[in-house]
Amino acid sequence: EAEVAQSPRYKITEKSQAVAFWCDPISGHATLYWYRQILGQGPELLVQFQDESVVDDSQLPKDRFSAERLKGVDSTLKIQPAELGDSAMYLCASSGDGSNQPQHFGDGTRLSIL
Amino acid sequence: QKEVEQDPGPLSVPEGAIVSLNCTYSNSAFQYFMWYRQYSRKGPELLMYTYSSGNKEDGRFTAQVDKSSKYISLFIRDSQPSDSATYLCAMSLFMDSSYKLIFGSGTRLLVRP
Numbered sequence: 001e002a003e004v005a006q007s008p009r010y011k012i013t014e015k016s017q018a019v020a021f022w023c024d025p026i027s028g029h030a031t032l033y034w035y036r037q038i039l040g041q042g043p044e045l046l047v048q049f050q051d052e053s054v055v056d057d058s059q060l061p062k063d064r065f066s067a068e069r070l071k072g073v074d075s076t077l078k079i080q081p082a083e084l085g086d087s088a089m090y091l092c093a094s095s096g097d098g099s100n101q102p103q104h105f106g107d108g109t110r111l112s113i114l
Numbered sequence: 115q116k117e118v119e120q121d122p123g124p125l126s127v128p129e130g131a132i133v134s135l136n137c138t139y140s141n142s143a144f145q146y147f148m149w150y151r152q153y154s155r156k157g158p159e160l161l162m163y164t165y166s167s168g169n170k171e172d173g174r175f176t177a178q179v180d181k182s183s184k185y186i187s188l189f190i191r192d193s194q195p196s197d198s199a200t201y202l203c204a205m206s207l208f209m210d211s212s213y214k215l216i217f218g219s220g221t222r223l224l225v226r227p
Contacts (some may be wrong), residue, residue, distance in 0.1 A: 004212060006157075016141055033215075040118075040122065040219065041219050042202050042204070042217025042218055043158065043202075044217070048212065050212070055211070056210060056212060056214070057210050058210075091157055091158070093157075097140055100146050100213045101214060102148060102160050102163045103160075105150075105157035105158045106157050107155075107157040108157050110155070
């Protein structure tokens with residue numbers, strides 16, 4: 001079964017440093033999502049792409065977070081500078097064309113800020 | 115009040131038991147309802163995907179939706195230790211030209227051998 005690939009699986013960094021996460025969605029999936037999941041909570045949407053265009057970034061802290069999907073395939077989420085409160089699991093998901101296709105998730109990047 | 119409420123558990127049951135997991139919601143605009151299973155240090159895995167009120171069965175899993183009561187359930191029959199995980203309910207609504215997925219906080223399930 002096709003999967004959403006994410007890397008790295010784990011990232012430990014100090015506050016004020018820059019950090020980047022990468023996601024490769026299921027082949028052919030036009031819609032890509034980045035979520036943040038704090039321990040004990042459900043995922044919360046950060047940004048949604050349709051092909052290379054941002055559809056929704058209303059919950060993305062734009063002073064420190066940025067996301068891109070230049071060729072409409074893989075995507076990168078960046079944080080600069082990282083803060084202690086950014087420690088969380090960052091999940092990528094993708095969905096196919098059509099009305100409300102289900103989202104399929106990768107295994108995420110667990111970020112720890114020291 | 116959160117849009118989607120889910121008891122965090124943990125819920126501990128013996129192997130072979132029938133498990134009932136539930137979520138309530140407040141927004142009647144939710145259209146699609148999902149259940150995801152999440153193992154520790156893994157991403158959520160889609161288990162069930164439903165639209166209308168009623169029951170949907172897939173193997174040992176049954177999803178139930180009651181839109182009039184704003185209540186959804188997931189039943190697991192003949193539970194196995196491998197079912198031990200966090201179960202997330204999720205609901206979608208159309209807003210700002212796209213569907214948004216809202217998750218519950220998850221229920222931790224432990225199935226004892």
